[in-house]
Amino acid sequence: MNEERLTYSGGLSAMMDRYEGRRDxxxxxxxxxxxxxxxxxxxxxxxxxxxxxxxxxxxxxxxWARKRRQIAEEFVGNSQLCFLNAQLISNLRKRSYPDIAPALFRRLWAEESAHLLEHLSLRWQVSSIQTFAEHGDTPAQREAGHAFRMLFGVMKLYEFERTFSGLGPKQDFGFGKRKRVRLPLDMEPFSLKSGGLDINLLAPVWELAVSDPVMAPLADALMSELNRESGGVFRRIDIMRQKRLRQETRK
Known part of the structure; x- marks a missing residue:
């Protein structure tokens, strides 16, 4: 009898070993x-x-000295404040860190969000908001941080896999080649005509994050940028939705 094929051999235990092994x-x-x-x-x-x-x-x-030099390569010519934010994030991803790190990270975003948003790359902005998941000071910060960590993490996986499709990031899939197959975990298919899953994912997280004065500037900037993004899954879904609506009106 063939053994069951698992995506992650060893299940949760093996996954946690891998996860913890990167957090020394x-x-x-x-x-x-x-x-x-x-x-x-x-x-x-x-x-x-x-x-x-x-x-x-x-x-x-x-x-730490070696890691700090490595981080510095991305910040030469940028401010020491942005460099400090990256150093704090690198530490806060670990199993343990200097006691001062969480409070100093939150102070940076409470007092210096305007400067950080102007000078940090989008990649470091995403890393910053994900850091609130475990190191937020309020339930809203932690809940929104976890939601952003899952949202952006899954987006990264999907968009990376899609680069192997031969299609550009702005090119939506046509309707003619759709395979009507089972979705993972027997989920119901998304409806382009009436489905609201995309908005149901984004709107509550955005609203929660902007209710917190420390997270609000960063969250609003990132979600506004995502709303402008012309090459992601949410824009492609919207393009497909508009095409479907035009088809319906011509019938």
Missing amino acids: PFDFGPESLPSLDTDLDAMRSQVVPESATVRQPDAPNTS
Whole structure:
């Protein structure tokens, strides 16, 4: 008898081993993160130099020092404030981290969201909002953070797989080649004519996130950008929906 084919051999236990294996904390050695009362105004005006990417003669050879240099490669010429945000996120993804990290991360977004939104790439904005899932200070921050982490994570998987289809990100699928097959977990097919799953996914998360003053600027910026995005699954679904409606009106 053939064994059952599993996508993830070993189930939850094996998955958790993989998950935890990537969360080993950094060794800081004699170094530390800035204090909670660090001068953010000064960091906003200071630029990350090229030298931050190179090990200095007196620098410790720790996992954190190496990781900080690696992160610095993305932030040369950008502000120390943006660089600090990335350093905090890298630590907060680990199993343990300096005690100051969660509060300092939240302080950055409470006081410096305008600067961060202007100077951070969209990738780091997405990483920032996902960090609220485990390190938000309120139930709304944590709930919205978890929702964004799932939403953007699944989007990334789907959009990556779709790059192998031969179709560009703005090109919707035609109606003629649809295969009427079982969906995973016996889910009902989505209805282009009357289905509201896309809005049901997005609207509650957006509304919850903008109700929190710390998350609101970041969440609103990302969701507005997603609404403008011309090459994602939500825009393609909308294009297909509009085509279906035009077909219906011509009948």
